[in-house]
Amino acid sequence: xxxxxxxxxxxxxxxxxxxxxxxxxxxxxxxxxxxxxxxxxxxxxxxxxxxxxxxxxxxxxxxxxxxxxxxxxxxxxxxxxxxxxxxxxxxxxxxxxxxxxxxxxxxxxxxxxxxxxxxxxxxxxxxxxxxxxxxxxxxxxxxxxxxxxxxxxxxxxxxxxxxxxxxxxxxxxxxxxxxxxxxxxxxxxxxxxxxxxxxxxxxxxxxxxxxxxxxxxxxxxxxxxxxxxxxxxxxxxxxxxxxxxxxxxxxxxxxxxxxxxxxxx
Numbered sequence: 001x002x003x004x005x006x007x008x009x010x011x012x013x014x015x016x017x018x019x020x021x022x023x024x025x026x027x028x029x030x031x032x033x034x035x036x037x038x039x040x041x042x043x044x045x046x047x048x049x050x051x052x053x054x055x056x057x058x059x060x061x062x063x064x065x066x067x068x069x070x071x072x073x074x075x076x077x078x079x080x081x082x083x084x085x086x087x088x089x090x091x092x093x094x095x096x097x098x099x100x101x102x103x104x105x106x107x108x109x110x111x112x113x114x115x116x117x118x119x120x121x122x123x124x125x126x127x128x129x130x131x132x133x134x135x136x137x138x139x140x141x142x143x144x145x146x147x148x149x150x151x152x153x154x155x156x157x158x159x160x161x162x163x164x165x166x167x168x169x170x171x172x173x174x175x176x177x178x179x180x181x182x183x184x185x186x187x188x189x190x191x192x193x194x195x196x197x198x199x200x201x202x203x204x205x206x207x208x209x210x211x212x213x214x215x216x217x218x219x220x221x222x223x224x225x226x227x228x229x230x231x232x233x234x235x236x237x238x239x240x241x242x243x244x245x246x247x248x249x250x251x252x253x254x255x256x257x258x259x260x261x262x263x264x265x
Contacts (some may be wrong), residue, residue, distance in 0.1 A: 011073060013040070013170075015035050016034045018068040019033075019058060020066045021065050021066050029054060030226065033228075033229055034232070041220075043220070044205065044223075045208065053097065053175055056175055059173065072171070092169050092171045092173060095173070095174045096175055100160065101160060102148070107144045108127050110148065112130035112166060115166060130144060133162045136162070136196060137192050157178070157189055169200075169202060177208065179209065186213060190210075193217060206218070221234075230246075231243040231245070231246050
């Protein structure tokens with residue numbers, strides 16, 4: 001794996017070592033190594049079906065890896081008990097690729113979902129936090145009283161992001177936060193993510209196919225290819241990565257190693 005020369009001796013917020021995951025004969029992750037420092041924002045790029053979402057689900061615990069280590073603040077998480085896993089989940093917030101809002105619940109209830117699950121807040125208190133969070137992502141309070149089907153795709157993305165940060169998580173995981181949006185709304189969502197994540201001081205891992213968004217959101221950018229991280233570097237260095245896969249992806253070139261790899265099959 002190619003890497004920049006910069007490194008840190010402190011304990012990473014997230015550390016992956018040799019993470020492997022297969023589904024039958026489909027070997028998705030083949031030994032992923034990646035470190036994310038406390039308060040750092042890393043963007044994961046790669047071709048479709050490269051295993052990016054699978055890796056994120058392994059980190060959050062929705063998918064169990066077949067082998068390897070996933071550490072949060074130096075604590076191994078792959079063998080946590082259900083109660084320990086629940087505690088860890090409360091430290092994380094996740095925006096799913098399609099927002100994954102509950103159709104039958106009002107917008108504010110979607111945002112307050114984890115707050116209500118904790119049973120530590122009254123319904124009124126959870127609603128107040130949900131409305132405040134909606135405001136922080138640029139939505140008026142009255143949107144909270146609507147159903148997800150009554151708002152636009154861009155607003156649904158904002159609601160999904162609001163849900164991911166409502167409990168002020170230490171770690172935010174964002175899966176294609178701007179997919180399906182027009183360029184203007186893409187910039188709006190990227191700015192909201194950047195402002196809110198920095199304000200919370202959270203550690204962030206984002207998956208995006210938006211190369212402009214990758215440069216904006218990521219302190220570092222990592223590329224996943226053939227089940228492994230093949231390059232990690234700063235956003236300043238991504239345009240001169242000296243990696244042909246990164247170069248083709250970042251510059252949207254139709255010809256390159258991705259095309260040759262497909263022909264091999």
